[in-house]
Amino acid sequence: MTDSARRGNINYLEYVRSLEPSTKHFKNCLSAFGVGGLICVIGQFFRYMLGFAGLSGDELAGAVSVVLIFLGCFLTGLGVYDRIGRHAGAGSIVPITGFANSVTSPAIEFRTEGYIFGTAAKMFTVAGAIIVYGVFSGVMVGIIYYFL
Amino acid sequence: MSCAFECRMARFAYITMKKGNTLFFKTRPRVRSYAAVCGSKEKEGVIGGYADVTLSDDMYGESTYEKAECKMLSAAVSLAVEKSGLTDGDIDVLFSGDLLNQIISASFAARDFQFPFLGLYSACSTMSEGMLLSAVLVDGGFAVNCVAATGSHFASAERQYRYPLELGCTRPPQSQWTVTGAGACVVSRGAGNIAINSATLGRVRDWGVTDVNNMGAAMAPAAADTILRHFEDTGRGPEDYDMIITGDLGALGSRILKDLMWEKGCDVSDNHVDCGEIVYNVIEDEFQGGSGAGCSAVVMNSYIFTKMDAGLYKRVLFAATGALLSTVSSGQGESIPGISHAVEFERLPPAKE
Numbered sequence: 001m002t003d004s005a006r007r008g009n010i011n012y013l014e015y016v017r018s019l020e021p022s023t024k025h026f027k028n029c030l031s032a033f034g035v036g037g038l039i040c041v042i043g044q045f046f047r048y049m050l051g052f053a054g055l056s057g058d059e060l061a062g063a064v065s066v067v068l069i070f071l072g073c074f075l076t077g078l079g080v081y082d083r084i085g086r087h088a089g090a091g092s093i094v095p096i097t098g099f100a101n102s103v104t105s106p107a108i109e110f111r112t113e114g115y116i117f118g119t120a121a122k123m124f125t126v127a128g129a130i131i132v133y134g135v136f137s138g139v140m141v142g143i144i145y146y147f148l
Numbered sequence: 149m150s151c152a153f154e155c156r157m158a159r160f161a162y163i164t165m166k167k168g169n170t171l172f173f174k175t176r177p178r179v180r181s182y183a184a185v186c187g188s189k190e191k192e193g194v195i196g197g198y199a200d201v202t203l204s205d206d207m208y209g210e211s212t213y214e215k216a217e218c219k220m221l222s223a224a225v226s227l228a229v230e231k232s233g234l235t236d237g238d239i240d241v242l243f244s245g246d247l248l249n250q251i252i253s254a255s256f257a258a259r260d261f262q263f264p265f266l267g268l269y270s271a272c273s274t275m276s277e278g279m280l281l282s283a284v285l286v287d288g289g290f291a292v293n294c295v296a297a298t299g300s301h302f303a304s305a306e307r308q309y310r311y312p313l314e315l316g317c318t319r320p321p322q323s324q325w326t327v328t329g330a331g332a333c334v335v336s337r338g339a340g341n342i343a344i345n346s347a348t349l350g351r352v353r354d355w356g357v358t359d360v361n362n363m364g365a366a367m368a369p370a371a372a373d374t375i376l377r378h379f380e381d382t383g384r385g386p387e388d389y390d391m392i393i394t395g396d397l398g399a400l401g402s403r404i405l406k407d408l409m410w411e412k413g414c415d416v417s418d419n420h421v422d423c424g425e426i427v428y429n430v431i432e433d434e435f436q437g438g439s440g441a442g443c444s445a446v447v448m449n450s451y452i453f454t455k456m457d458a459g460l461y462k463r464v465l466f467a468a469t470g471a472l473l474s475t476v477s478s479g480q481g482e483s484i485p486g487i488s489h490a491v492e493f494e495r496l497p498p499a500k501e
Contacts, residue, residue, distance in 0.1 A: 009356035019400060021321040028318075085315070085316020085317055086316065086319065101316050102315060105312040106312045106315070109312035109313060125312075
């Protein structure tokens with residue numbers, strides 16, 4: 001590509017960027033905060049309920065996570081979670097329900113290629129990145145914590 | 149006729165039949181019949197009343213979306229052949245392609261038919277490339293009836309190019325929605341009201357757009373290039389056409405196309421229509437409009453040809469646009485090359501029929 005062509009491209013890309021509709025940050029943040037908060041409230045509700053049922057400590061935290069993961073998977077299966085996610089954005093992606101959704105959705109999608117090479121093999125196409133970098137950053141934080 | 153005379157004729161014909169990259173068809177091949185199948189979301193839009201088959205279930209009674217896409221394409225082809233009054237034996241060749249890897253929908257749909265199949269891949273400009281090649285074969289005397297067809301499916305395209313359907317992610321506001329639908333037309337020698345006068349071959353243009361959600365911006369330079377060369381080669385201008393139709397630039401891409409054309413001293417703002425822009429009543433997340441091979445195929449083979457048949461539009465330029473990317477190329481940070489092939493249609497006066 002010649003220099004003049006590349007300059008032309010830069011001009012064109014700047015022009016395209018100026019036309020692109022801007023993301024509505026304020027509205028998006030608000031709905032992310034609302035939906036994310038609601039998911040946390042539901043989690044807290046189950047925490048109280050399971051606390052009354054006699055669970056405590058790590059058992060309680062684990063049980064609440066299991067319930068929320070189940071709800072995330074269930075709503076994904078019903079085809080509701082993607083609709084929530086479309087409006088809520090990070091509000092429904094960041095909580096553990098979003099992680100459940102990122103595992104369940106490719107599992108459903110690739111079911112047509114069979115249970116082994118479809119569902120099982122493709123299950124972590126989206127969540128794989130989250131797991132790898134989640135574990136990686138966990139290790140890094142752990143090392144820093146060790147030396148502090 | 150002597151051989152020498154024929155050779156002379158052939159040379160004469162060669163000189164006059166092509167100017168620049170525009171082919172002029174002497175016998176003016178006709179669009180004999182056309183058919184379109186569209187999905188449930190498309191039914192709500194402008195083409196709902198014109199498509200031959202509208203699906204209430206986007207699975208089309210199949211077990212996978214890929215099979216549904218293949219079945220739509222097959223249905224469009226067999227409907228077009230049926231409407232032309234011809235049988236499988238009369239069709240010389242099927243030009244078809246789609247967006248899926250190894251163009252499986254097109255080649256699997258071709259299993260259903262007895263005629264030869266030539267597979268195409270030109271992304272979303274497959275429809276105009278198919279029409280162009282059909283007209284070339286018919287005009288050259290190598291075929292009497294050709295079928296050009298293509299289709300796409302939202303769910304199968306999403307899975308291949310983007311994310312699983314049920315993943316709760318947001319769509320950026322510059323994105324488009326892949327049309328679920330398929331269209332086919334029979335291009336024949338002699339019979340039909342709509343003639344194909346000329347066609348301009350597209351050049352691949354890449355102005356460095358890397359955003360896979362903004363394919364309108366990637367394809368607009370290719371469309372502008374092809375349309376401008378068409379005007380140059382034919383000696384016509386935008387005012388000579390009732391409509392200049394692009395494939396799936398979407399609202400943003402159409403705006404860019406108009407600006408690019410205007411810069412070159414060619415104002416198409418009055419008669420430019422984009423299939424992607426008109427195909428949906430934007431209510432949910434279609435944002436910039438429709439895209440996909442099926443977008444221009446469905447709109448042309450239902451709405452536009454019906455209106456042309458009724459005599460509402462006399463001369464139409466159809467420049468479908470394609471973004472020639474793959475998930476691998478965009479993953480490696482490559483920019484998106486665009487292509488656009490233009491085909492000129494003319495409604496013949498009824499007296500000649």
